[in-house]
Amino acid sequence: MKPYLIAEPALRRLELTITRRLDGLLQGEHLGLLPGPGTEPAETRPYQAGDDVRRMDWNVTARTNEPHVRDLVADRELEIWALLDATASMDFGTAAMEKRELALSALAAVGFLTQRTGNRIGTHMLHGGGVRTLPARTGRPHLMALLQAAFGLPRTPPGVAEPLLGVAAEQLGRVVRRRGLMVVVSDFLDAPETWELPLRKLTARHQVLAVEVLDPRELALPNVGILTLIDPETGRRREVATSSARLRRRYAEAAAGQRDAIAQAMRRAGATHLRLRTDRDWVRDLVKHVMRQRRLAALAATPVFPGRPAAPGTGRPPEGGDVA
Structure with a gap:
């Protein structure tokens, strides 16, 4: 069956899910995914x-x-560009979906909820064959064609060299001239020093939302005896004895350190960080993120009255205070 015949029903179900549960959140004064x-x-x-x-x-x-x-x-009218990571490390998932599916869902949510107000959306898709760019245009037909192209990206065989996320981010910065919103969707497993500076360059000119997708098995190993692990990007194999409590503890500590390093690199780069997991309700997590960003934007816009101290951490005067 042709890829687009497989993608169409899946994308229509995804659109229905997104519009039912998220419709209206990014409307109004168009604050959107990020304040500014x-x-x-x-x-x-x-x-x-x-x-x-x-x-x-x-x-x-x-x-x-x-x-x-x-x-x-x-x-x-906003110009939105998405950098979608579809490399081999994204072809992994042990819960409700693979990381690649979750990344596509996040991209679809951004597209469906912003295309109706006349916004343009384009993509930079990073995969085993290199980087594929689809120009930013308006309208639902363009969005569906964009999502079908992302849906149909081939999986990368193990051991095939792939471009780094940082290289793709640098290319995106050179391609996009108009200021807008950049959405980077990836597991960010490349070393942070390879993508932190390109991400910082993007935030110097654009609003940047970094969507980190992860699977629970990347955070903790289960006790299932001898387990064969395969690195999808290099093809290397290794057998580990997961019955060892010490090994599981060291793995969890290393995974937590890796995620902390990713979060710190995003913070230094100035990007807004959204973490989505394959074992959680990603729609609910996206809703929480949008509402939190709107609260932050509202607090930032609230004036502080002269002679009236602001409440700690809010920028607003405390309740019951008098104006001097």
């Missing part, structure tokens, strides 16, 4: 120290004899 300023004018408010004087609203300032600035909301 835009260019469309919104309401005015009194000037505060540190505000950009270029946003001064001189008409309101003249009427009130008090300096006012005009806040901004995000552009209605």
Whole structure:
């Protein structure tokens, strides 16, 4: 059967799941997956120290004899680029789905929830054959064609050399000229020093959401006796005795250290970090992420009144305080 005939029903089911459970979350003032300023004018408010004087609203300032600035909301038309990791390490999963399927679901969620407002979306797909780029365009037909192309990417045989995530991120930075949202979906198993700097370069110009996908077996080994492990990217095999409590403990410690190093590298690069797991409800985790980012954006936009100390960690005045 042709690949697109297999992909179409699966993508339609995925679209139905996403639109039923997530529809409306990324609408409204278009805050979207990440908080941040835009260019469309919104309401005015009194000037505060540190505000950009270029946003001064001189008409309101003249009427009130008090300096006012005009806040901004995000552009209605956004250019979104996704860097999708479909290398051999993503062809792994021991729970509800493989990491590759979870990555495709995350890409579909971003696409379905933003394409209806006229946003353009393009992809950089990293796989065994190299990097394939699909240009950013609008409309559902383009999005479905993009997802079908991602769905039909061939699996990489073990031992085939693949490009690094950092190299693909550098290429993406050179291709994309217009500022927008970058979504990097990967397991980030390459050494952090190979992708941290390219990711930092992306965050210098764009908003960047790093979606880390992982499987529970990457965090802990089960006690199943002798287990043959195969590195999907090199083809190397190794047998381990999982009955050893010491081995399982060392594996868990090493895995936790690896994930901590990944999180720290993302933090240093300035990217927003979203972790999705194959054994969890990824839709619920995405909802929690969106709502958390919106709360952070709302707190960042809340003014602090003169003479009234902010509540710790909020940037807002404490309840019941008086204005001096």
